[in-house]
Amino acid sequence: MKCYVCAQEGYDSEAVAICIVCGMGVCMKHAIREEQEMWEGGYPFPAKKVSKTLPRILCPDCYEAVKRS
Numbered sequence: 533m534k535c536y537v538c539a540q541e542g543y544d545s546e547a548v549a550i551c552i553v554c555g556m557g558v559c560m561k562h563a564i565r566e567e568q569e570m571w572e573g574g575y576p577f578p579a580k581k582v583s584k585t586l587p588r589i590l591c592p593d594c595y596e597a598v599k600r601s
């Protein structure tokens with residue numbers, strides 16, 4: 533799979549990850565890795581925090597969208 537962002541810019545880079553939100557491939561340069569804290573107990577009242585974080589990969593567009601909300 534090729535990096536979607538690079539393809540839009542006319543480059544041809546191999547994707548190393550997939551955005552968990554929109555599912556498009558992203559290269560090392562465009563993949564944004566975020567550590568997401570896990571909570572047990574569920575919405576709307578998380579009871580306790582789990583001690584580990586889950587990494588998640590986002591593309592630049594989805595990262596911007598998630599950050600704003």
Ligand SMILES: [Zn+2]
Pocket residue numbers: 535536537538539545558559560561562
């Ligand atoms: Zn790229």
Ligand SMILES: [Zn+2]
Pocket residue numbers: 551552553554555556590591592593594595
């Ligand atoms: Zn995305």
